[in-house]
Amino acid sequence: MTLTLSLGDLSLSRGGRRLFSGLHLRLEAGQACALTGPNGSGKTSLLRAVAGLGEVDSGQIEFGGTDPGTARASGLHLLGHLDGLKASRTAGEELDFWTRWQGGGPEAMEAAVLRLDLLRLLDLEVRRLSAGQRRRLALARLLSSPRPLWLLDEPLSPLDAHWRAQVLDIMAGHLAGGGLILAAVHDPLPVATVALEIAP
Amino acid sequence: MNPALGLLRREIAIAWGRGGGLMVTGGFFAGATLLLPLASGPEPERLAQIAPGAAWTVLALSALLGLERLFERDYEDGALDLMAHASLPLEFTCALKCLGHWLATGAPLAVLAPLAAIALGASPALAPLLFACALAGGLAFAFTGGIGAALSLGARRGGLLTAVIVLPLFVPPVIFGGGALHAFDSGLPWRAGFALLGAYAAAAVAVGPLAMAAACRNALS
Secondary structure (H helix, E strand, O other), rough: OOOOOEEEEEEEEEEEEEEEEEEEEOOOOOEEEEEEOOOOOOOHHHHHHHHOOOOOEEEEEOOOOOOOHHHHHHHHEEEOOOOOOOOOOOHHHHHHHHHHHHOOOOOHHHHHHHHHHHHHHOOOHHHHOHHHHHHHHHHHHHHHHOEEEEEEEEOOOOOOOOHHHHHHHHHHHHHHOOEEEEEEOOOOOOOOEEEEEEEE | HHHHHHHEEEEEEEHHHHOOOHHHHHHHHHHHHHHHHHHHHOOHHHHHHHHHHHHHHHHHHHHOOOHHHHHHHHHHHOOHHHHHOOOOHHHHHHHHHHHHHHHHHHHHHHHHHHHHHHHHHOOOOHHHHHHHHHHHHHHHHHHHHHHHHHHHHOOHHHHHHHHHHHHHHHHHHHHHHHHHHHHHOOOOOOHHHHHHHHHHHHHHHHHHHHHHHHHHHHHHH
């Protein structure tokens, strides 16, 4: 699936408070956008709105020629603070479940496990993982079921220097393969080609 | 293994996992049934008379136990976000979650219910009907209960709210099932009550997921 992401004149409110209005963005294959803004400015809400979780006040979210329902069901990954991993299940069970759920295959999952060095962690319960290990497990879900658009909320924050570099490398690889990334970040994102600042 | 089957397996594994599961639900069921002879006196005739109804009522209450966590845990850890934008419709996902809940707790309780009724002195002839009622009723409890669980998403003390929303929805199946059991026990025609119970369960399975998915979307937005 190839798609582009365009936000046209987008306005969003949460809890009766206007977060932003008149937001424009156009993201083509191979482009990454670093989404910045102060805490509470609506970065997470924007990512969720693109994923179809929550209504927008006005404006359009379009995925090129792709029907929004299809694009959201099988064309994008959302990775946030809440990663959907069950604390009481093992890392391997959870990765296996989400891979199948998102239509990925065993080969891609194996490659993702190796890329993110998760082999030793697969037998551990998710509750035993550190924040950084848990984030790597969540990132493995993205690699194990390839989809063009990645919506990432603070993807690097719990990672150490080594893994930050590795994940940036993975993101660069995704872009080189024609992927798109919209990432909410506080620190500069070296792979980003577009910058979008949300001002209240 | 396709995603739907994977979800069903995961739901059952989580329901049986730590801090919940069969032992807890079964233990609650056994404990609550045991309270009855203590409260109403041990005369065998009286106990035998109320045994089927008691087992049936306690079954309905036991069905409430795991409900509050049915959607709440997926809502809290973000899994519901991922389930809401998936190739499976959210309605179908909700139905699978309820089915998993029923398989994990409702169906085993259906085996316990006749045992408890017989232990209280009910006629063993009643056991097959009570088992069938508990199976159908459990399905109705799971699917109407799911509506309450989805509606109370994000509320503080959602478990209590779930119970308050759901108990009125439990009234018809309790009446139909209890009526069928009582009629069977008294040698009267019992099929109508059982058919109504089955119809209620079927309606709950058909309509419940629509309401659950709408409530989940509302909570996520």
